[in-house]
Amino acid sequence: MPPNVLLIVADDMGWGDLRLHGNDRIDTPVLDRFAQESARFDRFFVSPVCAPTRASLLTGRYHLRTGVSSVTGGLETMRAGEVTLAEALRARGYATALAGKWHLGAHYPHTPKAQGFDRFVGFVEGHTNNYFDATLMDNGRPRPTRGYITDVFTDRAISFIREHRTRPFFAYVAYNAPHAPYQVPDRYFDKYTARGLDPVMASIYGMVENLDANVGRLLGTLDQLSLTGRTIVVFLTDNGPQTDRLNGGMKGRKGSVDEGGVRVPLFVRWPGHTQPGAVVRRNAAHIDIMPTLLEMTNTPAPRNVALDGRSLVPLLEGRDTEWPDRRFFMHQRRDRTRVDSAPGSVRTDRWRFVKTPAAVALYDMVADPGQRHDVASTHADVVDELREAYDSWFADVTREGIDRLRIPVGYRQAPVVELPATEAVLGGSVVFQGKQGWAHDWITNWSREADRISWNVEAVRGGRYEAAVQYAAAAADMGGTVVVEIDGQARLVTKVARAHDAPIVARPDRQPRTEVTERIWATLRLGTITLERGPHTLSLRAGRIAGRQLMDLKSLTLRARD
Numbered sequence: 001m002p003p004n005v006l007l008i009v010a011d012d013m014g015w016g017d018l019r020l021h022g023n024d025r026i027d028t029p030v031l032d033r034f035a036q037e038s039a040r041f042d043r044f045f046v047s048p049v050c051a052p053t054r055a056s057l058l059t060g061r062y063h064l065r066t067g068v069s070s071v072t073g074g075l076e077t078m079r080a081g082e083v084t085l086a087e088a089l090r091a092r093g094y095a096t097a098l099a100g101k102w103h104l105g106a107h108y109p110h111t112p113k114a115q116g117f118d119r120f121v122g123f124v125e126g127h128t129n130n131y132f133d134a135t136l137m138d139n140g141r142p143r144p145t146r147g148y149i150t151d152v153f154t155d156r157a158i159s160f161i162r163e164h165r166t167r168p169f170f171a172y173v174a175y176n177a178p179h180a181p182y183q184v185p186d187r188y189f190d191k192y193t194a195r196g197l198d199p200v201m202a203s204i205y206g207m208v209e210n211l212d213a214n215v216g217r218l219l220g221t222l223d224q225l226s227l228t229g230r231t232i233v234v235f236l237t238d239n240g241p242q243t244d245r246l247n248g249g250m251k252g253r254k255g256s257v258d259e260g261g262v263r264v265p266l267f268v269r270w271p272g273h274t275q276p277g278a279v280v281r282r283n284a285a286h287i288d289i290m291p292t293l294l295e296m297t298n299t300p301a302p303r304n305v306a307l308d309g310r311s312l313v314p315l316l317e318g319r320d321t322e323w324p325d326r327r328f329f330m331h332q333r334r335d336r337t338r339v340d341s342a343p344g345s346v347r348t349d350r351w352r353f354v355k356t357p358a359a360v361a362l363y364d365m366v367a368d369p370g371q372r373h374d375v376a377s378t379h380a381d382v383v384d385e386l387r388e389a390y391d392s393w394f395a396d397v398t399r400e401g402i403d404r405l406r407i408p409v410g411y412r413q414a415p416v417v418e419l420p421a422t423e424a425v426l427g428g429s430v431v432f433q434g435k436q437g438w439a440h441d442w443i444t445n446w447s448r449e450a451d452r453i454s455w456n457v458e459a460v461r462g463g464r465y466e467a468a469v470q471y472a473a474a475a476a477d478m479g480g481t482v483v484v485e486i487d488g489q490a491r492l493v494t495k496v497a498r499a500h501d502a503p504i505v506a507r508p509d510r511q512p513r514t515e516v517t518e519r520i521w522a523t524l525r526l527g528t529i530t531l532e533r534g535p536h537t538l539s540l541r542a543g544r545i546a547g548r549q550l551m552d553l554k555s556l557t558l559r560a561r562d
Contacts (some may be wrong), residue, residue: 002093002094002168002298002299003168003231004161004168004170004227004232005089005094005170005231005297006161006173006231006232006233006234007085007170007171007173007234007289008175008215008235009054009057009100009174009235009236009237010208010211010236010237010238011050011101011175011178011179011237011238012179012237012241012242012254013177013178013208013237013241014237014245014247014254014264015240015248015260015263015264016245016246016247016248017178017205017208017246018032020032021248021265025197026208027209028212030215030216030219031235031267034219034235034267035265037276038267038274039268039269039274039279039316040265040267040279041265041268042279042280042281043263043281043282044236044263044264044283044284044285045262045283045284045285045330046237046238046239046262046286047063047239047286047330047331047332048239048254048261048331049071049238050071050076050101050103050126050179050238050239051068051070051071051103051126052068053238053286054101054174055068055082056287056309057236058084058086058115058290059290059307060085060287060289060291060308060309061082061287061305061307061308062308062393063331064331064394064397064398064402065308065397065400066079066082067079067082067400067402068104069333069339069402071103071438072422072436072438073422073437074405074407074423075333075336075402075404076103076104076105076126077104077105077107077405078104078105078110080105080109080110080114080115083305085116086098086112086116086117086172087302088116088299088300088301088302089168089170089293090116090118090170092168092299093167093168094167095118095160095164095167095168095169095170096117096118096119096172097120097160097169097170097171098117098119098120098121098122098172098174099120099121099122099153099156099157099172099173100172100173100174100176101123101128101174101175102120103124103125103126104124106418106420106423107408108411108414109408110405110408112124113139117172119139119160120137120138121139121152122136122153124137125440126438126439127179127180127181127439127440127515128439129181129517129518130149130505130507131148131149131176131177131181131183131184132147132148132183133145133146133147134152136152148184148210149176149177150207150210150211150214151214153173153175154214154218157171158221161227162225165225165227173218175211175214177211178204178211179242180242180513180514181507181509182199182200182203183507183510184202184203184206184207184210185210188205188207188209189202189206189510191209192205200243200510201243201245203510203511204241215235219233229271229272231270232268232269232270233267233268233269233270234267234293235265235266235267236265236266236267236289239261239262240253240260240264241253241254242254247260248260249370250263250369250370250371252371257330257332257343257354258354258371259347259352259365261330261332262330262347266284268312280312280316280320282320283326283328283347283348283349284312285309286309287308287309289309290309291307291312292312292316294311295313296313325348326348326349327346327348327386327393329344329394330344331394336437339398341355342355342356342357343355343356343357344390345390346386346390346393347365348386349366351365351382351386352365352371353382353383353386353390355390360376360387361374362374362379362382362383362386363375404423404456406457407419407423407455407457408458408460409458409460409531409558409560410462411460415559415560416558416560418556419457419538419555419556420554420555421442421553422438422439422440422441423455424443424454425455427450427451427452428451428452429447429451430443430444430445430446430452431444433516433552434515434516439515440516441515441516442472442519442553442554443552444549444552444553446542446545446549446550446551446552447548449542449544449545450541451541451542452540452541453539453541453553454540455537455538455556457536457537458535458536459531459533459535460533462531462532462533463530463561463562464528464529464530464560464561465528465529465531465561466525466558466559466561467492467525467526467527467556468525468526468556468557469482469523469524469526469551469555469556470522470523470553470554470555470557471496471500471502471521471522471523471524471551471552471554472500472519472521472522472552472554473496473499473552474499474548475499476547476548477545477547477549477551479496479497479546480496480543480544480545480546480547481493481495481543482494482496482526482540482541482542482543483540483543484526484538485537485538485540486531486536486537487536487537488537488539492527494524494526494527496524496551500521500522502519502521502522503519503520504517505517505520529558538556540556
């Protein structure tokens with residue numbers, strides 16, 4: 001029987017968030033011990049932010065090639081035709097499950113169940129608002145849970161492992177800790193405040209220590225079920241730390257294409273096949289995880305798919321004498337409306353080439369691992385070589401386009417489709433409440449009749465849909481009307497007659513959040529529209545504004561009637 005696979009990913013946990021890596025302010029006994037039992041990669045690289053790393057991790061391909069270019073606004077949606085590690089292993093006979101954060105698409109067929117996971121418990125957005133007693137998606141349906149979210153994900157993963165202990169399984173445990181908002185059980189928070197840390201750092205380190213304990217629960221379950229010897233366990237994180245904190249003296253943090261934004265831990269353990277305590281010093285990256293696990297499980301690679309990564313099995317077996325000096329490419333999208341080739345970088349064994357919109361830089365990572373000295377002026381030939389390589393790579397991975405995908409509606413498997421504010425195209429004076437339009441944000445300042453809020457959709461079959469909006473509106477603003485347009489033609493006009501303040505839901509944040517808060521929204525039914533099969537633009541505009549603004553808008557929902 002092929003080996004099981006347990007893939008564990010932490011969210012916004014930096015290279016320096018381990019005592020093993022010289023941080024004496026944090027306690028991570030389980031991961032420190034696990035690292036000593038594993039092969040450790042000294043220079044393992046990912047993308048600067050969450051969704052791009054997850055796309056590469058699950059496909060073995062650079063994220064831009066999969067359609068993923070950012071973390072919100074639909075730009076995190078991976079093309080449905082990509083073949084994931086879960087799909088490949090399921091075809092091999094594996095039971096597959098994801099417990100935690102997906103962040104590669106909120107709409108079928110871009111969801112976990114449609115991308116190879118038999119079981120999914122978690123959330124599809126970039127973050128969730130509540131870490132205690134959270135309502136999570138459970139195979140497509142929202143269900144309340146009890147307890148702290150990291151503990152809940154571990155509980156679900158353990159249940160899956162126990163249920164499938166007699167057959168090969170792939171358990172992908174994608175924790176959302178220590179990503180904000182900063183919510184953590186008292187005993188962890190109190191421990192780190194007692195060490196003199198501020199609320200943010202006490203929360204982050206407390207969340208990491210809780211995650212560490214939960215990794216211990218997963219490993220303990222393998223021991224209890226006598227599965228340790230036939231289970232490949234992989235641990236990594238998705239990008240650099242989200243705050244300025246201890247990170248091995250590296251330049252940059254989450255969102256940066258410099259070393260500190262993209263170098264993270266990678267530990268791989270398979271007793272009898274990996275050498276405990278071995279340190280792999282050759283470069284590797286997220287694109288290598290899928291081909292590595294395919295080889296280790298003797299699973300065929302997807303047909304007619306060119307993987308960017310390569311198997312790390314030779315490095316895990318100590319056969320690195322003929323390992324090439326590889327080039328790894330990083331990219332960070334900064335603009336929702338267009339994608340530029342910069343910021344970006346290239347990493348080789350010796351060099352890191354960095355391209356910004358204004359300039360380029362070159363760092364000798366052997367002599368200067370902290371990137372303190374730009375040596376571009378004295379190594380012009382290297383700059384030219386790596387700039388040409390980067391530009392060629394960028395042209396290659398974007399040749400199929402990287403525009404946001406249309407939101408699919410009409411699938412029988414998804415009779416209700418929510419078009420969130422964060423995936424809308426805004427026109428006029430409307431803005432996101434949180435400015436950035438991250439997950440759970442809403443649209444406000446709907447103050448002019450010329451304002452438009454639009455979604456580009458693809459009706460996979462024609463039919464009738466009941467339209468409704470989730471909204472908040474003050475009593476002083478009653479009497480306005482909202483107009484639904486299909487491809488520029490008005491189809492419905494509905495009066496806003498019920499005021500609703502959408503109260504904020506109190507949450508146990510240890511530090512005021514930069515993300516928007518959670519609110520309780522009202523529903524306004526707009527009527528029934530008909531969509532012909534094919535692409536459409538659905539728009540909302542104000543027919544009349546009676547007060548300061550029409551409403552705050554959370555989403556437009558379409559419910560199939562045919």
